[in-house]
Amino acid sequence: MFRTQALLLAAASTVAFAASASAQAEIHSAQTQTYTIEAGAMQSALDAWARQSKRHIVYRIEDVRGLRSPGVKGRYSEFEALSAILAGSGLALHRDPSGAVAVSRDTAATGNGGTALAASAPQVTPATDPSADGDSSEIQDIIVTARRTQERAQKVPVAITAFTQDTIREKGINTATDLQNFTPSLTVLGDVARNQETFTIRGMGGTGGVGTGSGPGVVAYFAEVPSSVSGPGNFYDLASLQVLKGPQGTLFGRNTTGGAVLLEPARPKMNTVEGYVDGIIGSLARKSGQAALNIPVVDDRLAIRVAGQFDKRDGYVTDAITGRDYLNRNNYSLRVGVQFNPTDTISSYTAASYIHVDEHGGGSILLSVRPGSPYASVLAPYLAQQQAWGVRKTALSTPTFEKARNFLVLNNTEWRATDTLTIKNIVSYGRSQSTSATDRDSTPLPIADLLGAFPGGWNNNLRTITEELQVRYDNGTFRVQAGGFYLDQKSIGALTFLTRNPLQAGGILGGGPIILPPIAQTLLGVNGPLLPALGVQPDASVKGRSKAVYAQAQYKFTPTLTATAGFRWTWDTFGGDITSYQDASSYQVFNQLAALGLVTPAQAAQVIGLNANLCTYDAFKAVAAGGFPTLHYPNCTKPTFNGKSDGPTWQIGLDWQADPDTLLYAVSRRGYKSGANNPIVTLFLGDSYPLAAVKPEKVTDAEIGIKRDWRLGGMKARTNVSAFYTWFNDIQVIQRAAIAGSDILANAQKARVVGLEFEGLLVPNKWLTLGATYSYNDAKFLTYTTIPIPAIPSALTAAQPARDLKGVPFSFVPRHKFSLDGRIGLPIPASEGDMGLRATWSWQSSQRVAPDAQPFDTIPAYGLLNLRFEWNNMRGAPLDFAVYGTNVLNKEYRITANTGYNNSGFNNSIYGEPAQYGVELRYRF
Secondary structure (H helix, E strand, O other): OOOOHHHHHHHHHOOEOOOOOOOOOOOOOOOEEEEEEOOEEHHHHHHHHHHHHOOOEEEEHHHHOOOEEOOEEEEEEHHHHHHHHHOOOOOEEEEOOOOOEEEEOOOOHHHHOOOOEEEEOOOOOOOOOOOOOOOOOOOOOOEEOOOOOOEEHHHOOOOEEEEOHHHHHHOOOOOHHHHHHHOOOEEEEEOOOOOOOEEEEOOEEOOOOOOOEOOOOEEEEEOOEEEOOOOOOOOOOEEEEEEEEOOEOOOOOOOEOOEEEEEEEOOOOOOOOEEEEEEEEEOOOEEEEEEEEEEEEEOOOEEEEEEEEEEEEOOOEEEOOOOOEEOOEEEEEEEEEEEEEEEOOEEEEEEEEEEEEEEOOOOOEEEEEOOOOOOHHHHHHHHHHHHHHOOOEEOOOOOOEEEEEEEEEEEEEEEEOOOOEEEEEEEEEEEEEEEEEEEOOOOOOOOOEEEEOOOOOEOEEEEEEEEEEEEEEEOOOEEEEEEEEEEEEEEOOOEOEEEEEEOEEOEOOOOOEOEOOHHHHHHHOOOOOEOEEEEEEEEEEEEEEEEEEEEEEEEEEEOOEEEEEEEEEEEEEEEEEEEEEEOHHHHHHHHHHHHOOOOOHHHHHHHHHHHOOEEHHHHHHHHHOOOOOOOEOOOOOOOEEEEEEEEEEEEEEEEEEEEOOEEEEEEEEEEEEOOEEOHHHHHHHOOOOOOOEEOOEEEEEEEEEEEEEEEEOOEEEEEEEEEEEEEEEEEEEEEEEEEOOEEEEEEEEEEEEEEEEEEEEEEEEOOEEEEEEEEEEEEEEEEOEOOOEOOEHHHOEOOEOOOEOOOOEOOOOOOEEEEEEEEEEEOOOHHHOEEEEEEEEEEEOOEEOOOOOOOOOEEOOEEEEEEEEEEEOHHHOOEEEEEEEEOOOOOOOEOEOEOOOOOOOEEEEOEOOOOEEEEEEEEEO
16 A cells, blocks of 8 residues: 555645544554653654554544653553553543544544544555555545644545645646646636646636736645746645635735645655656657655754756757757646744744746647738648648748756744734745747748847746745634735846837738848848847846735534635735847848839838837837837837736635534625736827726635535545625726737626536445536626727738627636546555555536637637546555556647737647656655
């Protein structure tokens, strides 16, 4: 049998879970062994007993906090040793008929599960694996921190999908895109830069970015610190991964309208050396590995945990011209955690994490071209060729790439001032740097290419500081948590960009693209009918700041009926500046055109003199005002943009623990997302135009749910169901009517989402486990009339009238999603280990990706089948072996959408990973 890593890590990290223990059992055993347990903290003594006896034990953190044990040395039966450890402590020993062992100060408290218990378990089963030893087929709980304290997931009145590290490994979750296949109501939005992933839960998500406002609808947290990192290198050596649904703000540092994704790293354990090494070899030349080592330094006081991972494999899309592979994997991560407990009442966790990504990106596929658009004639043959190639081959004009470096250091210190009062401080410093080259037209033509940053520079180079102070009071009947949160984010150094677009017949401010006949292409020595112009952004900066105060209180009217109320107010400010010009070298081709007689020398001189190093935004302003552009780099003005907003968040709820296995709850929440601005609108239409400023997004929901564990004869089952209705006011959306090639953020007046979520687990016996998830989300706009945009000659933008989009469904929200998971244990002797076959099927219905009708405006429904054979604890050794297959039916499915058909005249997409196979070997010590 193999360990449930989440529970094992919980033992020394004071992770808590509730359990039932009934009649006191016999405390003597016929078998004896030698115990060596030093006198000291009671929690450490209980953990040592669990390790030496190889028994599972549960206890309340509050019950053992501050207690000392006399220890035990000598030969004893397991319960004689445990009784000696508990001597004089006031703790009582309990054991239920299944053999589970618990200690508590109050026998009644262990019956209702109302207080969290800590688990110490050297060898226990995974949360979804029924077989531990003997006849055990219990469904284990995952410890979650949804309410900023450690609790059993089944006792928290919040819709949560939670994973242990073992579950993450078994389901092959390496990125957020993988995570969405197994999480109800979660969608991960991608772009033609594959690792730029954005979470959306129940139709709510998205972000406007630093400087422009519009905070994230869903925030990812690492060890309680908000993080913007969502790509590869995050999902390893975790105690748990939790997806919280619905507005979160009255308990969390950063307010959100859609939910939160919590990554809880495995924290260092006291007094034990342990770890693991895991390696994978697979198709597409995959080589992947991860490892962790827990090092105790000072008994009960100081421990260190070091972990790391790397993932390399070839891409699954090939460039037909260059042979370059796209959508490969090449990343590594390092993590160091230090747990320091100077006293029995102070615990301090410090962690440093580094993620490095250097991948080829790319791989986008041209899907359609709009007839009559500016590039229709030149794109048509490339579209025909792409259709002949299929989705695993492309040809791009830019050697695309994605590079990123992310560093985070944090400290989470908790002081248990009294038995009822706890003070916690969480501070972090982060650096995030990234640059990418993308080919947004997915052809060898220079139509819309981002070439990345200046050599040695970054597209994004951000420094983030967060500080959160929280105070928690809990006397068992009344619990209140209050705190303040501060986030300061700004660019460090210039943000630089290089972009490439076709030259216009009259320069950047006039005419259509220059399309050369074949003879001119030959004479000029160019590859293709379009001449490229290079746009340069030598300098830009952004900044954003968020401040908030919050409080949430819980009151138990009875031991089983609890009311919750919370409130928060948030203040946001944002802004930035930018400089841009047209590179002079792009226009020297006009001298060649003049030499060939295609233009006159006077025309060439005029175009070069006007456009070489022309200050882009100053030129737009001049032409829009009826003037003539005159400013050239470095004499450009620096347009600035800024804004601010504030708003409330609240929650009110009621939950009833009807019996130890049944929790019912009802909750209503208000979510707030920061207002924003559109710099491009301000530039061309002024800051008083209705689209310049974006209003804050306000969300109100109502949710009811039931969490229930069942015993059906000899079978065990779990069913969690929630239903919700969400109202939106001024929901923030992307209006796909661009100015100067830039999409704009806007407000839809009213919208709603109606939904249902289900998660179930059935364990008929120790050989079979069946799981299922399902979500239904009906998300649509109730009132949405777009704001018209006038014709802007200087921005090459035609007039765009208002459109009524009432009744249009949300983009990137499948109405139905489900997953089915089954594991069959194979009948081998217990001494040989645990062997089983696992199959997982995930499916989602079609989803709209654009509010306006166009080709490929919907991603069709698709399903993915993963298979896994696993042999854990091989021959009784701490060794796990697995053979896996992902997407074994080799389904072709889209994971991104660039819906520019009605705007730029074409659209494209990235497709998901093909079938892959491999073997995995894991050694635990």
